[in-house]
Amino acid sequence: MALFDKFKNKKKDNVPEESNELLVKDYEESTPYEATQIKDESESDELKSEAKSKDGIFDKFKRGLSKTRHNISNKIDTLVKSSRKLDDDFWDELEEILIEADVGVPTSLELVKNVKTAAKKNKINEPEQVTALIRDEIKTLLETNENRLLINEYQPSVILVVGVNGAGKTTSIAKLAYRFKNENKKVLLAAADTFRAAAIDQLQIWADRIGVDIIKLQEGADPGAVVYDALNAARARKTEVLIIDTAGRLQNKTNLMKEIGKLRKIIEREIPGAPHEVLLVLDATTGQNAISQAKIFEEVTGVSGIILTKLDGTAKGGIVLAIAKELEIPVKLVGIGEGLEDLRDFSAEAFAAALFTSENNDED
Amino acid sequence: MAFEGLSDRLQDIFKKLRGKGKITEDDVNAAMREIRLALLEADVNFKVVKDLVARIKERAVGQEVLASLTPGQQIVKIVHDEMTALMGGTESKLVLSSHTPMVIMTVGLQGAGKTTTVAKLAKSLVKQGRRPLLVAADIYRPAAIKQLQVLGEQINIPVFTMGQSNPVDIARKSMDYARANNRDIVILDTAGRLHVNEELMNELKQIQAQVKPDEILLIVDAMTGQDAVNVAESFNEQLGLTGVILTKLDGDTRGGAALSVKAVTGCPIKFIGMGEKLDALEVFYPDRMASRILGMGDILSLVEKAQANFDEKKAREMERKIRQQEFTLEDFMQQMQQVRSMGPLQDLLSMIPGMDKQLKGMQGEFDEKEVYKIEAIIQSMTPAERRDPGIINGSRKKRIARGSGTKVQEVNRLLKQFEESKKMMKQLTDMTGKKGKKGMPMRFPF
Numbered sequence: 001m002a003l004f005d006k007f008k009n010k011k012k013d014n015v016p017e018e019s020n021e022l023l024v025k026d027y028e029e030s031t032p033y034e035a036t037q038i039k040d041e042s043e044s045d046e047l048k049s050e051a052k053s054k055d056g057i058f059d060k061f062k063r064g065l066s067k068t069r070h071n072i073s074n075k076i077d078t079l080v081k082s083s084r085k086l087d088d089d090f091w092d093e094l095e096e097i098l099i100e101a102d103v104g105v106p107t108s109l110e111l112v113k114n115v116k117t118a119a120k121k122n123k124i125n126e127p128e129q130v131t132a133l134i135r136d137e138i139k140t141l142l143e144t145n146e147n148r149l150l151i152n153e154y155q156p157s158v159i160l161v162v163g164v165n166g167a168g169k170t171t172s173i174a175k176l177a178y179r180f181k182n183e184n185k186k187v188l189l190a191a192a193d194t195f196r197a198a199a200i201d202q203l204q205i206w207a208d209r210i211g212v213d214i215i216k217l218q219e220g221a222d223p224g225a226v227v228y229d230a231l232n233a234a235r236a237r238k239t240e241v242l243i244i245d246t247a248g249r250l251q252n253k254t255n256l257m258k259e260i261g262k263l264r265k266i267i268e269r270e271i272p273g274a275p276h277e278v279l280l281v282l283d284a285t286t287g288q289n290a291i292s293q294a295k296i297f298e299e300v301t302g303v304s305g306i307i308l309t310k311l312d313g314t315a316k317g318g319i320v321l322a323i324a325k326e327l328e329i330p331v332k333l334v335g336i337g338e339g340l341e342d343l344r345d346f347s348a349e350a351f352a353a354a355l356f357t358s359e360n361n362d363e364d
Numbered sequence: 365m366a367f368e369g370l371s372d373r374l375q376d377i378f379k380k381l382r383g384k385g386k387i388t389e390d391d392v393n394a395a396m397r398e399i400r401l402a403l404l405e406a407d408v409n410f411k412v413v414k415d416l417v418a419r420i421k422e423r424a425v426g427q428e429v430l431a432s433l434t435p436g437q438q439i440v441k442i443v444h445d446e447m448t449a450l451m452g453g454t455e456s457k458l459v460l461s462s463h464t465p466m467v468i469m470t471v472g473l474q475g476a477g478k479t480t481t482v483a484k485l486a487k488s489l490v491k492q493g494r495r496p497l498l499v500a501a502d503i504y505r506p507a508a509i510k511q512l513q514v515l516g517e518q519i520n521i522p523v524f525t526m527g528q529s530n531p532v533d534i535a536r537k538s539m540d541y542a543r544a545n546n547r548d549i550v551i552l553d554t555a556g557r558l559h560v561n562e563e564l565m566n567e568l569k570q571i572q573a574q575v576k577p578d579e580i581l582l583i584v585d586a587m588t589g590q591d592a593v594n595v596a597e598s599f600n601e602q603l604g605l606t607g608v609i610l611t612k613l614d615g616d617t618r619g620g621a622a623l624s625v626k627a628v629t630g631c632p633i634k635f636i637g638m639g640e641k642l643d644a645l646e647v648f649y650p651d652r653m654a655s656r657i658l659g660m661g662d663i664l665s666l667v668e669k670a671q672a673n674f675d676e677k678k679a680r681e682m683e684r685k686i687r688q689q690e691f692t693l694e695d696f697m698q699q700m701q702q703v704r705s706m707g708p709l710q711d712l713l714s715m716i717p718g719m720d721k722q723l724k725g726m727q728g729e730f731d732e733k734e735v736y737k738i739e740a741i742i743q744s745m746t747p748a749e750r751r752d753p754g755i756i757n758g759s760r761k762k763r764i765a766r767g768s769g770t771k772v773q774e775v776n777r778l779l780k781q782f783e784e785s786k787k788m789m790k791q792l793t794d795m796t797g798k799k800g801k802k803g804m805p806m807r808f809p810f
Contacts, residue, residue, distance in 0.1 A: 096410060099404055099410050099590070100409075100410050100590050101590065102407075102589040102590050102591070104405070105401055105404050105405055164587070164612070164615070165475075165477065165612060165640075166474070166475030166476060166477055166585060166612070167475060168474070168475055195640075196511070197510075197511045197512075197514035197515050197518075198507040198508075198510035198511035198513075198514050199507075199511075201506070201507035201510045201511075202505070202506045202507035202508075202510075202511075204507075205506035205507055206506060209506075219514075250612060250614060250615035250616070251615070251616065252614075252615055252616040253614075283475060283585070283587075285473065285585070285588050285589060285591045285592075285595070286585075286587045286588065286589055287407030287587060287588060287589025287590065287592075287617070287620070287621070288405055288406070288407055288589065288617075288618075289407070289587040289615065289616070289617035289618075290587075290589075292616055292617075310473070310474065310475075310558075312558065313473065313558045313559070313560060313591070313594075313595075314559070314560060314591055314594040314595070315589070315591040316590070316591065319589065
């Protein structure tokens, strides 16, 4: 049971900085971080934007991902330091560390194989040097898919948010809305989850707190009607970003999947070129089923990006690697806390770096 | 995602072995690797997988597999058995205490499905003639209280709310309310929280101290990956869980989290959530879950049949006889009848995934008519002949052949086959005897 002892130790280290009270506080003391970053992006000064966002993202990522790092990088560190040579045991253990992070068997095997090949090619025999190789490998895998939200060029920009039950769609939407609001964008929410009890109320409460408009019908109404109304309202009100909340649905429910396919068609028909983003919300604690989710939602609604939520627990988020490799759907945003500002752009650089940064540099 | 079901993959490995007669350590290792991968792909925690595979291997190298013509199938059965045992063997129900009000507290991560599950639970308790009270103790998530109220209305069960008051107070007052209003079960819907959030975990401990729940149920999303062990361990350590409810099993996840959670907490999984409707709460059956995790189709029915028809006592008696060289034609026939009682061989074989395509090649070995003949021959013998085939001389053979409508050559062939299988059994028992594996019934000794 040594493993579970390890878990215990980790828990002690991982007392989260925020409590639930911060929900409101965070909202009041909003940092200009996101706004700055997005503005930078809209300028064509790529370098400047890179430098600035790297700074901000890097630190926040490190903080938010500290648990992930505890789990993966510390183990890799331990492994590297305790191994004297690159033998089969070393590679097996590396594979295990990745699997334990929900990376999945095929992706883990391939990662290890690639690192092994690279080590051979570069005549690396020291376990310590392997760390850099693993980091590069993970970065490469994620970077090819890295992407930003495509919302600035369109008016209204339409974001359709989809996912299974309990992934965190409504909360993520609130965070997104808060972010756009801070960029002084005109935001409209559409409460198209007419199924779950009080889902509309939940979104309404967020809309009130953030101070954005919402389009809703009564519970049990046709979600298509809500979307239609919202699209019209968005055009009439000169909304810049319309975010559509949908009911959670398991990807194997054919009828519900058809329904959401229909929602997409309505959007396409009403606003040519829309939806500009279809974001799949994935719970970071999800295991291999996340791949099935991404695959089927992609088939039905054409997923343009993933929001990976709940990375502030002990969940390791390794599924990101598997999804990047097997489906090439970019992860665009990560949820790393309960505060409204705790939704970050996903950065492969920061993600890979944060995984391998040692604990001591944490609070710099 | 290229995982097609463990039984298929094992079948492939063992296909090569047919005719080799002996399974080597390497063969077993290859099979264990497939099992390991299958379990990992199903999201069983890798530590749990390690332990499980070690146990399976120990059993697999024993006589059970060696004695079987279809080792793949046998290994799958061992895997299935071990998983079922790990998940608790049989189903486990809620402990409904007689004192009122009884208290059920639900806990879990955000988005696991607590509120929906609480409503489902209440509904199922009403069906059992109980009078539950739902308590809205999630004061954090916007509209969580409203959600419970709406659900309560749908199933016509009262919901106790106190707005955004301290959840500990809400819990305490709800007890008074239940007593005053003759509700015999209080079900607390608490806020979703991270197991590493000390403050919120303390809140749960305070509620626990206040209302002393009879049941503390952890609600776990069936799609949870490797992290399930951390979550379950942590909640269990801090609160002392009495059970687990696995939600969203109507999805296409294999649900390996079930194994992980059971393995680290030792708590039984009591219910599973099978849909969005409020009556979609079902009793958890470990054996079915094992099949699901393994990705097995009809193999379950096969295993069920085998279990239903194989009398454990008879099997042990048989084993004793084999060990002591007392195995007779009578026993031989009994064994055959036991296998046959599971249904036509063709049907049995087709239940094994991946076997259909091989059926044609197998027909020589498993000819149904051949089995009938053997039965007829043995039935035409006298009890003395069955016990001691050595006394069967030429004229006895002629009589047996006439009685069974066969030829003397066929009687000869059966007697020879019987002698050979006796020899084989002797070898097997000698071998396994050396390894100290005792008490394992022989299941397919022909």
